[in-house]
Amino acid sequence: MQVLTAAIKIKEFDPTAWVEAHGDYLFALAFSRVRDEAAAEGIVRETMLAALHSDSLSGEKSSERVWLAGILKIKVIEFFRNIRQVDSAEDETEMSSYDYLFADETWKDHWTENTMPREWNISPDEALEKGEFCAVLEHCLGELPARVASAFTMHEMDGLGGAEICEILQISRDKYQLVLHRARTHLRRCLEYDWFRKVKV
Amino acid sequence: MVWKFLPGCKDITALVSRSMEKDLSVRERWVMKTHLYTCIACRRYLTQLEFMSEVFAKQEKKLEKGEHAPRLSSEASERLKNALKSSKPLILFMLVYCY
Numbered sequence: 001m002q003v004l005t006a007a008i009k010i011k012e013f014d015p016t017a018w019v020e021a022h023g024d025y026l027f028a029l030a031f032s033r034v035r036d037e038a039a040a041e042g043i044v045r046e047t048m049l050a051a052l053h054s055d056s057l058s059g060e061k062s063s064e065r066v067w068l069a070g071i072l073k074i075k076v077i078e079f080f081r082n083i084r085q086v087d088s089a090e091d092e093t094e095m096s097s098y099d100y101l102f103a104d105e106t107w108k109d110h111w112t113e114n115t116m117p118r119e120w121n122i123s124p125d126e127a128l129e130k131g132e133f134c135a136v137l138e139h140c141l142g143e144l145p146a147r148v149a150s151a152f153t154m155h156e157m158d159g160l161g162g163a164e165i166c167e168i169l170q171i172s173r174d175k176y177q178l179v180l181h182r183a184r185t186h187l188r189r190c191l192e193y194d195w196f197r198k199v200k201v
Numbered sequence: 202m203v204w205k206f207l208p209g210c211k212d213i214t215a216l217v218s219r220s221m222e223k224d225l226s227v228r229e230r231w232v233m234k235t236h237l238y239t240c241i242a243c244r245r246y247l248t249q250l251e252f253m254s255e256v257f258a259k260q261e262k263k264l265e266k267g268e269h270a271p272r273l274s275s276e277a278s279e280r281l282k283n284a285l286k287s288s289k290p291l292i293l294f295m296l297v298y299c300y
Contacts, residue, residue: 025264027271027272027273032264041277044281102211109209109210110209120248125259156254156257177219177224180222181215184218191253
């Protein structure tokens with residue numbers, strides 16, 4: 001075993017280095033959750049300030065990013081928790097605007113020949129390569145009421161469980177299921193009509 | 202004739218959504234599977250929900266790998282740096298070298 005000798009250096013720590021090293025990554029992470037540049041910037045700022053004032057300063061670069069990302073995800077949850085409920089509970093799970101999709105004349109509550117889902121014939125990887133697809137995806141999520149989008153985001157992007165999301169948004173399990181159903185119904189329709197049916201894949 | 206009393210596609214899509222979280226009773230799963238057996242439209246619906254789920258998972262992976270879009274504007278970058286600078290005058294960073 002080598003003999004270890006330690007030299008202690010006291011250095012002035014420059015937190016603005018974080019902006020250089022991790023700013024873009026953290027901003028992209030926040031933006032993927034809130035889809036608003038100003039809000040995302042605010043979340044990144046709060047994340048770095050919280051990290052600055054934290055007791056444990058991370059040393060290594062690679063774990064520094066993971067550490068900062070962990071703080072950012074907590075800030076995003078706080079953001080979602082504070083979204084003011086502008087729509088009523090019923091409005092958030094409103095599904096009647098999708099009834100026309102199932103208004104077949106012969107079969108009650110069935111897809112019509114025009115509205116039935118098409119074959120999408122593309123892999124997720126291929127779709128994500130296309131900037132327009134990503135833009136449409138972002139736009140579609142943005143059409144949902146903020147709390148509905150946040151529930152879907154927390155579930156699909158952060159992998160949070162139903163119990164956690166229900167607590168954060170203060171909704172019941174039943175409502176949570178309806179919220180996911182609404183988000184999926186809307187996203188699917190939006191993607192199909194605003195991208196798949198428009199673009200020759 | 203029993204199929205006349207089973208739910209139509211509208212209600213089945215709600216079951217399909219819940220099936221993604223495995224949130225169905227035994228009976229509901231049977232009703233859904235029976236419907237999917239003969240309804241290609243709803244089968245495609247399920248495939249499409251799975252596609253969307255995979256898209257978000259893959260998007261996450263891309264972020265982790267460092268494929269960032271959008272990027273911080275230089276103005277935003279400056280704003281962040283200023284906020285950090287004005288927050289604390291000095292932080293002592295201890296580096297311990299072991300060799």
